[in-house]
Amino acid sequence: MKSVSKSSILFRQNGLGELLSKFVTENGSVIRRFNNYVGVKQHKLSHFCCQKTPSVITTCSNKFQKYYSTNSNTSSQQSGSTPTHFKDLVGKHPLAEVEEEKQIERMKSEDYILPHPIWTEEDLYSVSISHRQPEGKVDKLAYYTVQALRVAFDIISMYKIGKMTENKWLTRIILLETVAGVPGMVGAMTRHFHSLRRMRRDHGWIHTLLEEAENERMHLMTALELKQPGIIFRGLVLMMQGVFVNMLFISYLLSPRFCHRFVGYLEEEAVKTYTHCLETIDKGALSVWNTKPGPVIARKYWRLKDDCTMRDVILAIRADEAHHRKVNHTFASMHLDQQNPFEPWERKLFQRVKLADDCFSEWGSVPAGVPQGTKLGPWLFALMINDLIIDDAHTWKYVDDTTASEIVSKGGTSDAQNIVDQVVTWSSNNRVQLNQDKCKELRISFANQPAIFDPLTINGKELEVVKTVKLLGLTVKDNLNWYSYVDEVIKKVNKRLYILVQLKRARVPPQDLALFYTSCVRSVVDYAIPAFYHCLPQYLKRELVRLEKRAISIIMPEVDYLTGLERLDIKPMKDHHEYLCDKLF
Numbered sequence: 001m002k003s004v005s006k007s008s009i010l011f012r013q014n015g016l017g018e019l020l021s022k023f024v025t026e027n028g029s030v031i032r033r034f035n036n037y038v039g040v041k042q043h044k045l046s047h048f049c050c051q052k053t054p055s056v057i058t059t060c061s062n063k064f065q066k067y068y069s070t071n072s073n074t075s076s077q078q079s080g081s082t083p084t085h086f087k088d089l090v091g092k093h094p095l096a097e098v099e100e101e102k103q104i105e106r107m108k109s110e111d112y113i114l115p116h117p118i119w120t121e122e123d124l125y126s127v128s129i130s131h132r133q134p135e136g137k138v139d140k141l142a143y144y145t146v147q148a149l150r151v152a153f154d155i156i157s158m159y160k161i162g163k164m165t166e167n168k169w170l171t172r173i174i175l176l177e178t179v180a181g182v183p184g185m186v187g188a189m190t191r192h193f194h195s196l197r198r199m200r201r202d203h204g205w206i207h208t209l210l211e212e213a214e215n216e217r218m219h220l221m222t223a224l225e226l227k228q229p230g231i232i233f234r235g236l237v238l239m240m241q242g243v244f245v246n247m248l249f250i251s252y253l254l255s256p257r258f259c260h261r262f263v264g265y266l267e268e269e270a271v272k273t274y275t276h277c278l279e280t281i282d283k284g285a286l287s288v289w290n291t292k293p294g295p296v297i298a299r300k301y302w303r304l305k306d307d308c309t310m311r312d313v314i315l316a317i318r319a320d321e322a323h324h325r326k327v328n329h330t331f332a333s334m335h336l337d338q339q340n341p342f343e344p345w346e347r348k349l350f351q352r353v354k355l356a357d358d359c360f361s362e363w364g365s366v367p368a369g370v371p372q373g374t375k376l377g378p379w380l381f382a383l384m385i386n387d388l389i390i391d392d393a394h395t396w397k398y399v400d401d402t403t404a405s406e407i408v409s410k411g412g413t414s415d416a417q418n419i420v421d422q423v424v425t426w427s428s429n430n431r432v433q434l435n436q437d438k439c440k441e442l443r444i445s446f447a448n449q450p451a452i453f454d455p456l457t458i459n460g461k462e463l464e465v466v467k468t469v470k471l472l473g474l475t476v477k478d479n480l481n482w483y484s485y486v487d488e489v490i491k492k493v494n495k496r497l498y499i500l501v502q503l504k505r506a507r508v509p510p511q512d513l514a515l516f517y518t519s520c521v522r523s524v525v526d527y528a529i530p531a532f533y534h535c536l537p538q539y540l541k542r543e544l545v546r547l548e549k550r551a552i553s554i555i556m557p558e559v560d561y562l563t564g565l566e567r568l569d570i571k572p573m574k575d576h577h578e579y580l581c582d583k584l585f
Contacts (some may be wrong), residue, residue, distance in 0.1 A: 005316075020091055020320075022167075040536055045285075049074075054231065067074060068127035090319050102116060113160070113214070113218075113301065114210060114211050114214050114345060115211065115213075116211055116214070116215050116301075116320075117319070117320065117323055118217075118303050119302070119315075119316055119319045120362070122320050123319055124315040124316065124318075126316075127271065127275075127318050127319050127322045129268075129271055129272055129275055130271075130325075131268055132264065132265075132329050133266075134261075135468060138255060138258050138261065139256055139261050139332075141258065142258050142261040142262040142264075142265055143261075143265050145262060146262060146266050146268075146269060147264040149266075150269050153175070153176070153179075156175065156236070157171055157172040157175050157176075158171075159172055163285070164280060164285070164286070165286075166286060166288060166289070167227065169280075169286065170223055170226055170227040170276060171227070171229075172273070173219070173223045173277075174220060174224065174227065174229060174233075174468060175222045175233075175236075175237070176270060177217070177219040177220035177223065178214055178237045178240070178241065179241075179244060179472070180216040180219070180239060180267075180321075180324075181213055181216035181217045181219075181220060181267065182213075182241065182244050182245055182248060183212075183213075183248055183259065183263045183266075183328075184207075184209045184210065184212035184213030184214075184215075184216065184247045184250050184263075184324075184505040185213040186252060186259075187205075187209045187248075187252060187256075187259060187260070187263075188205075188206045188209035188210045188213065189249075190249065190252045190253065190256075191206050191209065192206055200337075203337060203338065203339045203340055204339060204340030204342075204344075205331070205340050206329060207340070207344060208340055208342050212324050212327065213345065215320050215324070216320075216324075217540075218297070218316050219320070220300050221296055221297055221319070222297055222298045222313060222402065223302075225295035225296075225297060225298075226295065226310075256331075256336060257332050260328045260329070260331040260332035261328070261329070261332040263324070263326055263328040264328035264329035264332060265514075267321050267322070267324045267325035267328060268325055270321040270324075270325075271318060271321050271322050271325060274314055274317055274321060275318060277314055278311065278314055278315065278318070279308075281311050281314070288310075289309065289310035289311050289314070290309055290310075290311055290390060291309060292309060292310045293307070293309060293310075294308040294309055294310055294312055294313040295313070298313045298316070302316040303363040305315065305362065327342060330342075337568070351363070351364060352364065382397075383397070384430060385397055385402055385434070388402060388423070388426050390404050390419050390422050390423065391418075391422065392406065392415060393405060393406045393419050394406075398472065401471075403471075404419055404423070406419060410451075411499075414453055414454075416453070416456055417454070417456055417457070420456050420457075420458060424458055424459070435521060436458035436459055436461050436463075439458060439463045439464075440463060440464050440465075440466045440469060441455075441456065441463040441464060441466065442463045442465070442466050442467070442469040442476070442478055443465060443478060444466065444476075444477075444478045444479060444480055445478075446479075446480075468484065472528070473527065473528070474527075474528045474531065475488060482532050482535060482536055482540060483540065485532075486536070486540050486543060486544065489525055489544070490543065490547065492524050493524055493525060493547050494547075496520055496521045496524065497521065497547075497551060497554065498515060499516075499555055500516060500517060500521065500551060500554050500555070503516060504555065510555050510556060510567075510568065512569070513554075513555045514555060514568040514569075514570060517551050517555065517570075518570065521551055522551075522573070522576075523546070525544055525547065525573070525575075526580065527577075529577050529580055529581070530580055530581045530585065533577050533580075533581055534581065541574065543575050544573060544577075545572075545574060547573075548561075548572075548573045549561045552564040552568070552570075553564060555568065556568070
């Protein structure tokens with residue numbers, strides 16, 4: 001690097017760790033370096049939420065004791081010595097918390113769920129009532145069949161008889177979902193047998209229909225957390241299901257178009273029902289669902305927030321019904337051998353971070369790449385970035401930091417834009433995202449008249465020219481002055497020396513203090529030291545040695561610097577850095 005004494009260097013960096021650099025020498029050569037981090041999009045998750053640790057048996061008595069103490073004042077105010085029932089007291093009964101913990105534990109052991117839609121807030125509120133006009137005799141037959149069934153269903157569920165209370169809404173929802181969960185399973189079963197008989201592929205329909213069937217069943221499971229129907233109700237469901245299953249099975253054999261159109265119109269009515277339910281909640285007639293917590297099974301299935309209410313659950317269910325409406329109307333307009341146009345939901349990944357036992361972050365979507373935090377993430381990206389080959393350029397690849405450089409003779413033209421274009425093309429072909437807004441350019445020049453280069457562009461946007469850039473934790477300035485980086489190191493070391501002082505006050509033995517110094521303090525100074533140590537002026541080297549002197553004076557204040565190093569068996573910093581440089585080069 002001695003030839004760099006009269007040079008101009010340009011670094012270009014992406015804010016995620018990407019660096020593009022250009023070296024320009026006055027005496028005849030120009031080096032342009034690029035570090036293009038075209039890595040997998042990372043997703044930072046915040047707003048951590050912790051679930052309660054289930055320890056039902058051991059904490060039950062404590063909860064009763066706490067509950068009794070919080071309500072003792074209320075009990076003492078009752079007249080006479082008449083005992084007060086717990087329902088009349090203020091607060092949540094401890095058995096309710098115990099039951100909730102049991103539900104959480106049960107959900108952990110029953111995590112057998114097909115991939116299904118997870119709706120964003122925008123999706124939830126964009127659902128609207130819509131209707132597809134019937135076309136042809138089959139569509140009209142399906143539509144009028146649904147309308148006839150709707151009248152009968154309204155009568156059975158007492159939908160328009162009197163005021164719709166919470167109990168009546170739950171009755172209607174449970175009855176609706178016991179019916180709505182049938183078509184998907186019947187359709188999937190029929191197509192499965194059809195595929196076996198014909199010995200041909202199904203083109204992806206079975207997967208979507210099974211997902212729909214389970215999705216409707218989860219609507220039912222959610223409602224059952226709030227109400228358990230009686231024997232008469234269960235008998236009615238059994239009778240309806242017996243008729244409905246056989247009717248749909250025969251209909252699907254005769255006309256799959258009729259069945260899917262029938263379900264499409266059925267889902268239109270379901271969207272109307274849940275929209276009416278939301279309007280009832282918002283108008284105050286069912287205001288209890290504005291505050292009632294959503295069941296645990298619903299929070300987990302739709303990945304809702306821990307403080308979600310029943311209104312949030314109804315929004316998610318309505319979004320599901322709107323999706324089923326779209327799916328079945330689409331299937332009804334397709335030929336049986338056409339490819340399923342709906343992409344499997346398992347390709348739409350979500351992730352969250354486990355912080356501790358039963359303590360997780362909120363869910364975040366992973367629209368591309370590998371989820372952050374996986375052990376295979378760095379390896380997979382290293383394998384992918386390995387085939388990035390740039391013509392007429394040197395490249396250095398370090399996990400997600402890739403640096404490329406070119407040498408341009410004095411008076412010559414730069415091919416840097418071509419290098420950038422190759423990186424952009426590679427990124428597009430491999431479906432990884434290059435954040436052009438965070439790409440920076442750093443030019444280092446010692447010439448009286450630095451060479452002028454055309455600005456580099458990514459997708460028509462020029463890269464910003466900056467004064468400093470950080471490459472793998474090492475701050476590089478446009479004049480190759482290391483004062484800024486050394487100043488950063490001094491600040492970091494001073495913070496750790498404060499910890500050393502606290503350990504000294506705690507009477508930690510000197511040998512242990514020396515171990516802490518070499519492993520946690522001096523390691524900060526040693527980082528990347530071979531890359532710039534011989535470029536440091538003497539006054540900066542003395543600043544680094546002064547840090548060690550201060551550390552030794554903290555560990556052994558009764559002796560001088562060299563004596564302390566000898567007793568602690570620590571090599572002086574200057575000799576240590578010389579050794580590191582010699583060992584590397």
